[in-house]
Amino acid sequence: MTPFQDVLSSGRAQVGVIGLGYVGLPLALVFAEAGLRVTGFDVDAKKVEAISAGRSYIQHIDAARVATAVGQARLRASGDFRHLVECDAVIICVPTPLGRHREPDNSFIHRTAEQIARTLRPGQLVVLESTTYPGTTDEEVRAILERGGLQTPRDFLLAFSPEREDPGNPTYSTRTIPKIVGGVNPESTAAAAALYALAVERVVPVANARVAEAAKLLENTYRSVNIALVNELKITFERMGIDVWEVIEAAKTKPFGFTAFYPGPGLGGHCIPIDPFYLSWKAAEYGVQARFVELAGEMNRAMPRWVVSKVVEGLNEAEKSVKGSRIVVLGLSYKADIDDDRESPSYEVLDLLREMGAEIAYCDPHFAEMPQKRAYDLRLRSVACNAETLAGFDAVVLCTAHREFKDPALYAGVRLLVDTRHAVAAASPEGPMRLVRA
DSSP states (O other): OOHHHHHHHHTOOEEEEEOOSTTHHHHHHHHHHTTOEEEEEOSOHHHHHHHHTTOOOSTTSOHHHHHHHHHTTSEEEESOGGGGGGOSEEEEOOOOOBOTTSOBOOHHHHHHHHHHHHHOOTTOEEEEOSOOOTTIIIIIIHHHHGGGSOOTTTTOEEEEOOOOOOTTOSSOOTTTSOEEEEESSHHHHHHHHHHHHTTSSOEEEOSSHHHHHHHHHHHHHHHHHHHHHHHHHHHHHHHTTOOHHHHHHHHTTSSSSOOOOOOOSSOOSSSTTTHHHHHHHHHHHTTOOOHHHHHHHHHHHTHHHHHHHHHHHHHHHTTOOSTTOEEEEEOOSSSTTSOOOTTOHHHHHHHHHHHTTOEEEEEOTTOSBOOOOSSOOOOOBOOOOSHHHHTTSSEEEEOSOOGGGGOGGGGTTOSEEEESSSOSOOOOTTSSOEEEEO
16 A cells, blocks of 8 residues: 555545636536645636635536535635645646647646656655546656656656536536546556546546557547547538438437437537547557548538528528628537537637628627637627517527527527527427528
8 A cells, every 4th residue: 555545535535627717617616625725726816815705606506505615615726736735636638629720739738747856755646637638647747756856656646537527417427427537557557546546436547648548539529430430420411311310310320339429510628629630640550540530520520501501591581692781690608508618610600701791799698798719719608588679680590408508488589590409499380580400
């Protein structure tokens, strides 16, 4: 048993979680609810202030959970990274975006590892949860942590455990989703598995950190490829006069050998639009061209332009041009009924319409004001989500199937609805609306 496991078994272990976003905050809460003392670290002072006051800034995370954990002195938040020295386990939950040329950007991981290295002490366990390519943990993070002379496993332990968050999922939560764990050595695997076993229902140890890193990429590449397939079939079947949604419903009646995936306006969320490119980039280092991965990425990235082309067609049939038309996009979130807009295709749809001369607007009950993004700064506020407001637009583009957008009465006066999610029933022959599936 390692010194870390001795501390863990004593009940005195403290856990530090770096990055209090959609991954870090729920993870910090499940550790706190398991009885551990947790310090959440973030450079965003507003998040630190909110947690310290017992508030949640993520819609699907109940504020009562935060308030209870803080009130019981099980959870605190800090922007002072010197307190990392007090933590027996340090878990990294920072972003891993793509660069300008769709290359992996591990700068957040590197900076965080450097921050940890300043206070790293014997007996600590460090776990990376941020999605990345195989080799990051035992090559890049390990090298940074060992610069000061401490070595693993002699002095500290190091592992990778991929985050598997699915915001808004009513069936699975952080506690009930199985946790994969792989260390850079057997001692690290055992220690990390023991830590997570205190807070989650099932821990799945694997051979090493590289296997754990690869498992995460496989999960999301699998989804990316299959979504790209149905997006391509949507375009193909439309030319044949076949409804892809009806085809999917028919196919999924087969009780084996088929899993239903659904088309849409493009990929959103932090994982699926990004992770496969980490895999294809790393594969190239080994002289392998990951063709399926790259083709899927191309197909999915093309979908916002496909949606805009359907808007153009719909307006043309009404003898209108995009230029000068008033067009509203429904939904900024990348999936229904949550307040997570990371990598949402809605932004590109809006930006493309703006470039074509449209007067753009959006409606989303989860976003009163449009957040500024690295690639987009449209500075819009949500219009009212009611039939009277939507009737004033030349076209309505449904990009996110929020429950509010499924009410047929909302579209009573709409002239053109481009529905990318198959969320609205077909228009009545007597009504004014032309419904276009995209």
